[in-house]
Amino acid sequence: MTRRLPILLVLAAIGLVLVPDALLAQNQNLGAQRLGRAYLHVFASYAIGWALIFGWVVYIARRLRAVERKLDRE
Amino acid sequence: MNARTGWFGIGMALAGVLVSAYTLWMVFFWVPTEVSMGIVQRIFYIHVPSAWVAFLAFGIVAVSSAVYLWLGDERADIAALSAAEGGIIFTTIVLITGPLWGKIAWNAYWTGEPRLTLTLVLGFIYVGYLMVRNATDTPERGKRFAAVVGIVGALFIPLIHMSVYWFRGLHPDPVILNPEGPTADPEIQTTLYVGLLGFTLLFLGLMALRYSVERAHRTLELREAA
Numbered sequence: 080m081t082r083r084l085p086i087l088l089v090l091a092a093i094g095l096v097l098v099p100d101a102l103l104a105q106n107q108n109l110g111a112q113r114l115g116r117a118y119l120h121v122f123a124s125y126a127i128g129w130a131l132i133f134g135w136v137v138y139i140a141r142r143l144r145a146v147e148r149k150l151d152r153e
Numbered sequence: 154m155n156a157r158t159g160w161f162g163i164g165m166a167l168a169g170v171l172v173s174a175y176t177l178w179m180v181f182f183w184v185p186t187e188v189s190m191g192i193v194q195r196i197f198y199i200h201v202p203s204a205w206v207a208f209l210a211f212g213i214v215a216v217s218s219a220v221y222l223w224l225g226d227e228r229a230d231i232a233a234l235s236a237a238e239g240g241i242i243f244t245t246i247v248l249i250t251g252p253l254w255g256k257i258a259w260n261a262y263w264t265g266e267p268r269l270t271l272t273l274v275l276g277f278i279y280v281g282y283l284m285v286r287n288a289t290d291t292p293e294r295g296k297r298f299a300a301v302v303g304i305v306g307a308l309f310i311p312l313i314h315m316s317v318y319w320f321r322g323l324h325p326d327p328v329i330l331n332p333e334g335p336t337a338d339p340e341i342q343t344t345l346y347v348g349l350l351g352f353t354l355l356f357l358g359l360m361a362l363r364y365s366v367e368r369a370h371r372t373l374e375l376r377e378a379a
Contacts, residue, residue, distance in 0.1 A: 117191060121192060143366045
């Protein structure tokens with residue numbers, strides 16, 4: 080047991096050094112995933128927002144066209 | 154007068170589009186990424202201006218509705234209708250961009266948070282405002298009922314603004330309109346102000362355009378009825 084102690088201490092030291100690195104790498108991966116999803120949500124927000132405003136413009140244009148058609152008939 | 158309002162609306166809406174395009178450049182190329190929330194915080198620059206414009210629109214609906222009930226002026230009803238349509242559009246933007254932000258920040262699209270729930274109720278009230286116009290025997294009656302709904306709905310605006318202080322939910326406190334003054338970084342504030350200007354011009358321009366179209370439509374209807 081005493082002969083194995085230095086080996087165990089070395090393994091524990093390696094573990095202490097490597098485990099935080101491994102956790103950090105995992106976190107970086109998760110961070111990268113979140114970043115990708117966050118970008119998607121940002122672009123979706125702006126795209127949907129502008130699409131809705133454009134929809135209102137189209138609605139107004141159609142109402143205007145209907146008024147113009149009525150005027151043409153008169 | 155009507156054509157002048159239309160051209161004024163087109164000019165203002167175009168100015169709004171230009172300022173909003175500049176805001177987009179600021180959002181994606183100029184403003185630094187916020188430290189605590191990261192990239193998703195950029196939704197702020199469409200979410201907050203949309204909320205501001207929605208509140209402005211429903212404020213206009215309330216004032217115009219009160220004028221309509223008081224004086225019976227058809228122009229006030231047309232202004233209220235035009236503002237309500239815009240208000241619903243911008244409230245929908247708030248209700249879509251908020252959950253997209255919340256999914257990243259809170260890991261949930263929706264919570265029963267007071268500010269979110271009250272904003273949803275506000276949106277429903279103004280959808281009801283449009284529905285009640287056509288749900289009565291006579292158009293005049295519908296307009297009067299809608300005017301009452303328009304005024305009652307606006308009472309939610311201060312409630313929504315104060316809900317983050319009164320109920321202490323997940324929604325962040327205001328970073329500009331808070332009692333201690335603006336707390337956001339100067340670049341974030343500048344981008345937000347430009348965004349607010351762009352959406353305000355765009356909304357007022359489109360509202361003026363919608364007003365002139367609706368007024369022309371009603372004038373034609375009156376002429377046909379005569």
